[in-house]
Amino acid sequence: MSINLTNIHKGYGAQVVVDDVSLEIESGELFVLLGPSGSGKSTILRLIAGLTPLDQGGIALHGRDVSLLPPQQRGVGFVFQNYSLFQHMTAEQNIAFGLEVKRVPRSERQARVTELLQLIEMETMGKRYPHQLSGGQQQRVAVARALAQRPEVLLLDEPFGALDVKIRAQLRQNLRAIQTQLGVTTILVTHDQEEAFELADRIGVIDGGKLLEVGTPDQLYRAPKHRFTATFLGNANLFPAHRNGSKVYLGDQHLPAPPDTDHLTGQPVEMMLRPESIEIALNPTDLKGSVLGQATVTQLAFAGALERVTVQLEDRVLQVLIHPAQSRQLGIRPGDRIWLGVQEYHLLATNHHSGAG
Amino acid sequence: MRKFVLIGLVLSYAGVLLLAPMLALVINLLEYGLDTIWAAITTPEALLALRLSLILALCSVMINTVMGVLIAWVLVRHQFWGKRFFNAVVDLPFVVSPVIVGYVLIVLFGRQGWLSGFPVQLAFSTAGMLLVTVFVSLPFVIREVMPVLAAITPEQEEAAFTLGASHTLTFRRILLPILWPSILYGIVLTLARSLGEFGAAAVAGGGVQGVTETATIYVYRALQDRNDVGAYSIAVILGLMAVGILILMNWLRPQEGKKHVD
Amino acid sequence: MMQTRTLTTLNTSRTPQMIFWGVRWSALIYLSVLIALPLIVISVEGLRGGIWSFWDSITRPAALSAIFISVWTAALMTVINMIMGTLTAYVLVQYRFPGKRWLDSLIDLPFAIPTLVTGVMLILLYGPQTPIGGWIEDQFGMRIVFSSPGIVLALLFLGYPFVIRAVQPVLASLDIHQQEAAYTLGASSWLTFRRIVFPAILPAMITGGLLSFARALGEFGSIVIVSGNIPMRSQTAAVYIYGQVESGNLAAASSVSLVLMAIALLTTLLVDYLARRRTAHA
Numbered sequence: 041m042s043i044n045l046t047n048i049h050k051g052y053g054a055q056v057v058v059d060d061v062s063l064e065i066e067s068g069e070l071f072v073l074l075g076p077s078g079s080g081k082s083t084i085l086r087l088i089a090g091l092t093p094l095d096q097g098g099i100a101l102h103g104r105d106v107s108l109l110p111p112q113q114r115g116v117g118f119v120f121q122n123y124s125l126f127q128h129m130t131a132e133q134n135i136a137f138g139l140e141v142k143r144v145p146r147s148e149r150q151a152r153v154t155e156l157l158q159l160i161e162m163e164t165m166g167k168r169y170p171h172q173l174s175g176g177q178q179q180r181v182a183v184a185r186a187l188a189q190r191p192e193v194l195l196l197d198e199p200f201g202a203l204d205v206k207i208r209a210q211l212r213q214n215l216r217a218i219q220t221q222l223g224v225t226t227i228l229v230t231h232d233q234e235e236a237f238e239l240a241d242r243i244g245v246i247d248g249g250k251l252l253e254v255g256t257p258d259q260l261y262r263a264p265k266h267r268f269t270a271t272f273l274g275n276a277n278l279f280p281a282h283r284n285g286s287k288v289y290l291g292d293q294h295l296p297a298p299p300d301t302d303h304l305t306g307q308p309v310e311m312m313l314r315p316e317s318i319e320i321a322l323n324p325t326d327l328k329g330s331v332l333g334q335a336t337v338t339q340l341a342f343a344g345a346l347e348r349v350t351v352q353l354e355d356r357v358l359q360v361l362i363h364p365a366q367s368r369q370l371g372i373r374p375g376d377r378i379w380l381g382v383q384e385y386h387l388l389a390t391n392h393h394s395g396a397g
Numbered sequence: 398m399r400k401f402v403l404i405g406l407v408l409s410y411a412g413v414l415l416l417a418p419m420l421a422l423v424i425n426l427l428e429y430g431l432d433t434i435w436a437a438i439t440t441p442e443a444l445l446a447l448r449l450s451l452i453l454a455l456c457s458v459m460i461n462t463v464m465g466v467l468i469a470w471v472l473v474r475h476q477f478w479g480k481r482f483f484n485a486v487v488d489l490p491f492v493v494s495p496v497i498v499g500y501v502l503i504v505l506f507g508r509q510g511w512l513s514g515f516p517v518q519l520a521f522s523t524a525g526m527l528l529v530t531v532f533v534s535l536p537f538v539i540r541e542v543m544p545v546l547a548a549i550t551p552e553q554e555e556a557a558f559t560l561g562a563s564h565t566l567t568f569r570r571i572l573l574p575i576l577w578p579s580i581l582y583g584i585v586l587t588l589a590r591s592l593g594e595f596g597a598a599a600v601a602g603g604g605v606q607g608v609t610e611t612a613t614i615y616v617y618r619a620l621q622d623r624n625d626v627g628a629y630s631i632a633v634i635l636g637l638m639a640v641g642i643l644i645l646m647n648w649l650r651p652q653e654g655k656k657h658v659d
Numbered sequence: 660m661m662q663t664r665t666l667t668t669l670n671t672s673r674t675p676q677m678i679f680w681g682v683r684w685s686a687l688i689y690l691s692v693l694i695a696l697p698l699i700v701i702s703v704e705g706l707r708g709g710i711w712s713f714w715d716s717i718t719r720p721a722a723l724s725a726i727f728i729s730v731w732t733a734a735l736m737t738v739i740n741m742i743m744g745t746l747t748a749y750v751l752v753q754y755r756f757p758g759k760r761w762l763d764s765l766i767d768l769p770f771a772i773p774t775l776v777t778g779v780m781l782i783l784l785y786g787p788q789t790p791i792g793g794w795i796e797d798q799f800g801m802r803i804v805f806s807s808p809g810i811v812l813a814l815l816f817l818g819y820p821f822v823i824r825a826v827q828p829v830l831a832s833l834d835i836h837q838q839e840a841a842y843t844l845g846a847s848s849w850l851t852f853r854r855i856v857f858p859a860i861l862p863a864m865i866t867g868g869l870l871s872f873a874r875a876l877g878e879f880g881s882i883v884i885v886s887g888n889i890p891m892r893s894q895t896a897a898v899y900i901y902g903q904v905e906s907g908n909l910a911a912a913s914s915v916s917l918v919l920m921a922i923a924l925l926t927t928l929l930v931d932y933l934a935r936r937r938t939a940h941a
Contacts, residue, residue: 091555111558118559124552128574138560400754407750410743415768418780425783464689471686485931486694492923494877494897497916500904501697532693593773596879613775632779639772647764
C-alpha cells in the first residue's frame, strides 16, 4: 500500500472540511479525487503533504507514518494549482532547487535537470524565467520540479485548472505518459469529470468533506452507489422505483432487476438511466432492450457528435442521446409519439441521497 | 493648448521650488574659488563631522534593515492583539519633531534623567545620537517591505517546504530575493534620512565640536560662526550625496509594470 | 493499521516554534519601546506640574505664537501643496513631454536632501543680500527669509513629494473608460475631471496632504536656518522647543512638545483610519 489514509479529519472551528476519510492507494496508481469546489479535496492533498496540520487520523506513505512530520520530511512532490514557480529563478533553477536543498552534488544535479527537461520536452527552455514561459510550459516545469527528488508520492492540485481547453487535453496525455513511465504513485485533484475519466486508474468521489465512493471510472459511471456520483459524473435520468422479487417497478412498467441488487429488495430505490443507454423507436418491436413505454418528443437539440432528445414519458421528463443519423432516419419532430427502450440501467438506494450532507 | 499651459506651470513651479535653490547654493560656493573650498572641506573638524555622519548613517541603516524586515514580517504575517494599533503608529517617528526626539533622549538619559543610572552614556554622546537617528529613520524599510511581503502568496513558501527546504532556507532563497528590491529602496530612504538628520542629533549629542558634531551640525555651527565657505562647502557635499541617493532611488524605485504575475 | 488519535502539535521540531516567538517578541518589544518611550516621556514631563501649569506654559505669548505660526504655515503649505501636487501628478500621468523623466526623478529630491541644506539653499536664493531677495523686498516690501514666507517656502519644498507620490499611482490606475464614457455622454474635460477623476483621487490627496502637514509641523532643520528665530514673528514650535531645551527651561519645552506630539499622533491615526476606510471600500 503506497498511500494510506486512516480516518483523517480536519475542521476549522465548527466547519468540517474533511470528514473521517479513509483511503488506500496502490503503488504506481494514478488516483483522482473528484469533487465540486469546496468539497475538501484540496485540503486532503494538503493534509497528505503536511501543509495543513491534521486534526485526527493517520497518514502513512509507503508504510511510514508521516502524520506528525513537517512537509520537508514527507517526501512528496506537490504541484500547485497556480504552479507557484519561483519567479526569480529560471526553469532549470526551479527544477534543481529541491536537489540543492538535499545537497545533491552539482554534476548529478545537472544530469537530473537535463533528464527532467527532456521528460517534459523542454530541453531548450531551461534558461528561461517563468514569466517567459506559457501557462502550459510553466505547468510542466512545476511537474518536473516536483519530480526532481524522485518523490514516493506525487500530488497535483487542479494542475490543468488555469489552462485553456486545447492545451489541457494535450498536457493530460503528457502527464499520464510521464506517470506511467516513472510509476510514481499519484493523487490528482480535480472538479472536471472528463479529466478524471481520462486519467484515473481509480476515482474517489468527494462531497461535503466526505469520501462518498471509490472505484474505476467505468464502475462509477455505470454503477454508482450514490445519487451525487450518478449526477456529478455525467448526465443521469433518475426516477423513484421499487424492487420486488426479480423485477423493478417504475410506475406501471416493470423491468428485470439488474444483477447484484438483491440487497435493495423491498426498499425505495432510484433507477438511473444514462441518456445514451436509452433507445428510441417508432415501433416497440424495433427496440433491442426492455420496453419503457410510449412517450412524446418535446425538444430536439444538436449536441455535437450526438443529438439530445427530450421526451415526456407520462409525467416523467427524460434526456436521451442518439446518433444524428438515427434521428434523421426516424424523422422525429417535437410532438411525435415514439417508443422508448432501455438496454442498461442501474439501481441505487434512495437513502444515500444525502451525500451532499 | 491647456496641455502646454499645465506642463509649463508645473515645470516652472518645480524649477523655482526645487532647482533654483540648488543652483543658488552651488553658484555662491563657487565664488570662493576651488582652493578655498578645498581648504574648507579638509579642515579636521569638517572631516570629523563628515566621518561621524557617515558612521551614524551606516549603523542606522544596518540596524533598521534587520529590525525593519523583522517588524514588517511580524506586522504582516503574525496575528496578535493590538496589531492594528502597531500598524498605525509605525509611522509616528516620521512625523514627531526631531527636536522632541532628541529632547526625550536627554530627559531619559541626561544627568538628572529618568534612567540616569543606565550603564551606557547616551545623553550627549555618539551612542545617543545613533539611537535617535535609528528612531527617526525607523519606518522606511518597514513601509517598503510590508506591501511586497503581503503580496507573496503562501504557495511560494509551501512549494519550497514540499521540496525539503527548511524555514530559514526558504526565507533566504525564496522570500529574500523577492523582498530584496523593496529592502534596498528602504535602505536608500533610511540612508537619506539618517545622513540628513539634524534636530534630533543636535539635541541628543549637544553638538560638541569634533566629538558629537555631524556634517549637518557642522554646517549650522559654521553659519553661526560666519564661516560661510565652510558651511556652503559641506552643504554642497551633503547635496551631492543627496543627488547620488536620488539617482539610486530612481534606479531602484519599484516599477508598477514590472510586478510579478503569479 | 494506525490508530485514530488526536494530534496536538504539528511541525514537530522545536526550532521553528522558538524562532516564531523570538521574532515576534523581539519585533514587538523593539517597536513598543521605540514608539512608546517618546509618548510616555513627553506626556509625563508635559503634565508634571499639573494641568494648570501645562496650560500656563503653552499660553505664554511666545509659546502660543510659536504653536500658532507652526500650525498656520503648515496648513497654508498643505493647501498649496495639495493643489500643486495634484496638478504635478496629473501632468506626469496624463502628458508626454521632454524632461518628464527628469521631473519625475527630481520630485523625490526633498526626501533625499538634508532639510538643513534646504534652509541654506533658501537663504542663498532669497536672502536680503541676494539679487532676488533684494528685488522682492524693493518691489513688494516683503521679506522672505527671516520671516514667515520663508518658513512656508521651506515647508513647500519639504512637502512637495507627499501629495504627488500619493496621487500618482491612483491617477495611473484610473480606468480610462470611465473618462471616455463621460466624454461620450457629452461632458467637457473639466466637468469630467471634476465629477469623475477628482472624487477618485480625493482620498489620496487628503492622505498625502495630512502626512505632509504632520511632517511640516515638526520640521526643524530648514526652519531654524530660514526663520531667523525671531520670537513672536518667525519662531515655530520646534524652534521654540529647541531654544527652551538649550536654555534649560525644560517645563516649557515639555509642554509645547506635548501639544506638537498630540497633533502628530492624531494626524497619523487619522491617516491610518482614512487608508483603512479606503481599502474597505475598494
